[in-house]
Amino acid sequence: MYIAMNRFRVNPERTQEFEQIWLERETHLQGLPGFEAFHMLRGPEREEHVLYASHTVWRSREDFEAWTRSEAFRQAHANAGQSKREGLYLGPPSFEGFEVIQTVDNEESDA
Secondary structure, three states: OEEEEEEEEEOHHHHHHHHHHHHHOOOOOOOOOOEEEEEEEEEEEOOOOEEEEEEEEEOOHHHHHHHHOOHHHHHHOOOOOOHHHOOOEOOOOEEEEEEOOOOOOOOOOOO
């Protein structure tokens, strides 16, 4: 399993706009090979920004990398650089990728 995250530092005065953009956008993720889940996370609020993170779960790193080369990826990110978003972000997003080394589920075993 592979988890891909982008962290966004968002202008505190524009968090509602940021959230609306993400809630209304088409992710183009459903049905992709290896895609398991997407989450947009709201984190701590600081004086100069509010931290957000997009969090996708993939079956493997290879599945994630294949998505980054796909037409679905290009479509999902087509509006990322729009000038009307100037001042929304405090710097570019910060990507972090993680190989999962342990998973603990909340399921009872039949043993």
